[in-house]
Amino acid sequence: MANTYIAWTPSSAGERKKWTMSVWLKRSATGVQSNIYNQYKDGNYYNAKLTIQSDDRLNFVNYAESTTTNIRTTRQFRDTSAWYHIVLAVDTTEDSSDNRCKFYVNGVRETSFATNTRPALNLEMFANQTQPQQWGVQRFASSSQGFFNGSMSYIAFIDGKAELPTIFGETDSTTGEWKIKTSITPSSGWGSNGYLILKDGNSLSDQSTNSNNFSLSSGTLTNTKDCPDNVFCTLNSLMTTVPTAGTNNGTTGTFTNGNLTWTSTNATWNSRGSGNMFVDTGKFYWETKMNTGGDFNAFIGISPTTTVHEYFDGTMGRTGNFAYYKNGNKYIGSSATSYGDAWVAGDIIGTALDATNSKLYFSKNGVWQNSGDPTSGSTGTGAIPIDANTLYTPRCTIHNMGMSFNFGTGFFGTTAITTNSNNGYAGAEGASKFNYQPPTGYNALSTKGLNN
Numbered sequence: 001m002a003n004t005y006i007a008w009t010p011s012s013a014g015e016r017k018k019w020t021m022s023v024w025l026k027r028s029a030t031g032v033q034s035n036i037y038n039q040y041k042d043g044n045y046y047n048a049k050l051t052i053q054s055d056d057r058l059n060f061v062n063y064a065e066s067t068t069t070n071i072r073t074t075r076q077f078r079d080t081s082a083w084y085h086i087v088l089a090v091d092t093t094e095d096s097s098d099n100r101c102k103f104y105v106n107g108v109r110e111t112s113f114a115t116n117t118r119p120a121l122n123l124e125m126f127a128n129q130t131q132p133q134q135w136g137v138q139r140f141a142s143s144s145q146g147f148f149n150g151s152m153s154y155i156a157f158i159d160g161k162a163e164l165p166t167i168f169g170e171t172d173s174t175t176g177e178w179k180i181k182t183s184i185t186p187s188s189g190w191g192s193n194g195y196l197i198l199k200d201g202n203s204l205s206d207q208s209t210n211s212n213n214f215s216l217s218s219g220t221l222t223n224t225k226d227c228p229d230n231v232f233c234t235l236n237s238l239m240t241t242v243p244t245a246g247t248n249n250g251t252t253g254t255f256t257n258g259n260l261t262w263t264s265t266n267a268t269w270n271s272r273g274s275g276n277m278f279v280d281t282g283k284f285y286w287e288t289k290m291n292t293g294g295d296f297n298a299f300i301g302i303s304p305t306t307t308v309h310e311y312f313d314g315t316m317g318r319t320g321n322f323a324y325y326k327n328g329n330k331y332i333g334s335s336a337t338s339y340g341d342a343w344v345a346g347d348i349i350g351t352a353l354d355a356t357n358s359k360l361y362f363s364k365n366g367v368w369q370n371s372g373d374p375t376s377g378s379t380g381t382g383a384i385p386i387d388a389n390t391l392y393t394p395r396c397t398i399h400n401m402g403m404s405f406n407f408g409t410g411f412f413g414t415t416a417i418t419t420n421s422n423n424g425y426a427g428a429e430g431a432s433k434f435n436y437q438p439p440t441g442y443n444a445l446s447t448k449g450l451n452n
Contacts, residue, residue: 003147004219005137006197006204008212009130014159014193016124020089021050021157022168023135024180024228028150028259029237030056030078035138035146036086041131048127049138050088052077057114058103060088062125069125071101072115080237080259081276083153083228085169085178089162092123104165106178128159128193134217147219151258153227155198156184156208159191180228184208224258224409226446230431233277233286233394233407233445234259257413263291263402274303275394275407277445283374284353284445285427285438286394289412290326291402292345298403299323299331300349302360303395304387321395322386324349324362324369330384339384340369345401348412352439355392359383366436374439394445408432408444428452 027034033054040047048062056076062069077084087104094100097118103110119125127133135155136148156168167186172179184196195212197204202221204214226232237255254263255273262273288300301323323331330339341364343349350363352374359380361372368374372382386392396403404412410424410433411417417424417435424433429452432444443449 004221005134005147005217006214006221007132007134007217008195008214009132010128010193010212011130012192013130014128014191016126016128017092017122018090018161019125019128019157019159019191020087020161020163020167021155022085022087022163022165023155024083024085024153025148026083026151026226026231026258027052027077027080028234028255030080032149033138033146034148034150036135036148036152038134038138039127039129039131041126041129046126048125050086051138058086058105058110059115060101060103062119062123062127064126067117068123069101069119070115070117071103071113073103073110074112074114075105075110077105080150081231081234083231085165085180085228087163087165087168089164090119090125090127091162092119092121092125095121097121102162107165107169107171108178133157135214137218151224151226153198154180154182154184154196156196157194158186159193161186161188161191163187182229220414222257222411222414224411225431225433226258226409231447232409232432233275235262235273235394235405236276257404257411260407260409260411261291261402261404261413262396262398264398264400273396275445277450278305278391278393279353279355279445279450280389280391281355282450283356283428283439283442284449285374285434285442286351286408286445287406287412287435288349288351288396289404289406290343290345290347290349291404291413298326298398298401299396300351300362300403301331301395302351302353302386302392304390304392322360322384323395323397330362330370332384340364341367348435350434350436350438351394352442353392354380354383354442355386358386358388360386361439363436375441406434408434408446408449410434 034052037050053059057073059072089102092100100119190208196207199207202223206212237259328342329336352361357378361374370382425437427438427444429443429449431448443452
């Protein structure tokens with residue numbers, strides 16, 4: 001959510017001893033504080049806040065001139081490729097102090113805590129009063145102390161009862177994984193201050209039985225197709241260092257826009273990004289848009305698991321890497337040969353990976369280079385041959401510029417695609433949005449695409 005947060009101010013206080021909040025979220029960075037929910041009064045003397053701390057532990061604090069509740073999990077949440085479902089259920093009328101605040105993550109109750117200050121019996125929490133309820137920021141008075149870095153979906157608040165996570169999600173009978181319920185029915189109703197927002201898109205209109213509509217207080221809400229029901233590939237923000245395999249050691253640059261934009265101001269070849277999904281079979285398509293930059297120098301390609309943590313230098317370097325260079329050459333390892341057109345800022349490069357037939361294709365602004373035909377199968381018309389039986393992931397290397405990836409979410413950074421009346425074109429899995437028509441039979445690199 002970058003510098004984005006949303007807020008709603010209740011007209012009256014709700015039940016302060018019993019309530020439940022639920023949110024699905026996907027982090028874009030680790031090692032930084034990710035502020036999820038906040039409600040405050042009188043500076044920071046009274047507040048309730050839900051965060052993932054800089055140590056990557058989930059934390060809930062209730063403060064009323066002194067700390068009355070401080071619960072921080074032992075477990076750390078460092079997966080930037082997955083959606084987490086977090087439920088905080090509060091009922092301070094419970095006899096057991098352990099049952100007065102319950103954390104559930106992906107349907108499982110957290111039972112081990114690094115900090116465990118429990119609320120007193122019948123304590124009235126600060127949350128659910130008439131101060132603004134804010135999601136995506138920790139804000140006190142006129143100052144913002146950090147925004148949530150990532151995405152949120154299906155934010156729900158239930159006023160009057162500590163609900164179980166099964167209200168919001170369920171275990172998939174086939175995969176055994178926790179999945180979202182798109183229809184939520186609280187067992188005792190929503191209560192006067194209950195709400196459901198960011199359901200099926202970026203709408204802040206309350207989808208509960210109430211009309212507790214939120215408003216955008218700062219930033220931009222992007223209606224991405226990446227959601228708890230269909231997780232898309234992003235760049236891997238955890239890959240921030242390079243081994244001592246080459247002379248260009250270290251990585252500089254910035255991940256933004258949900259780890260879909262990678263920007264570097266470094267003039268050496270050590271700024272590179274790779275995806276967080278790997279495939280060794282199937283057909284997949286994605287797009288990359290070139291952003292403006294200093295000397296505008298870049299490779300776009302794929303890497304196997306054996307070299308994904310190594311650099312692309314000026315000659316591509318590592319065996320197993322395959323790429324399309326900005327001057328139009330193709331690279332197989334360090335070997336460069338003529339391939340297609342040169343590209344500049346604003347161009348969109350399409351990548352079609354046919355892992356089944358060990359072929360790779362690139363397009364420039366919708367035109368397949370080298371007269372390539374990604375639907376030619378084992379014939380590989382115009383293809384770059386790649387190694388068989390190898391796990392590959394998207395890869396880029398840049399210096400002094402930036403690029404944004406569309407793995408099917410419908411955006412380059414925060415800019416929506418503009419083709420086909422802004423609806424774009426779906427991959428074969430039917431749940432993606434690309435600027436250009438993907439080749440027949442090619443999926444988005446997403447959970448639905450992987451399972452199609």
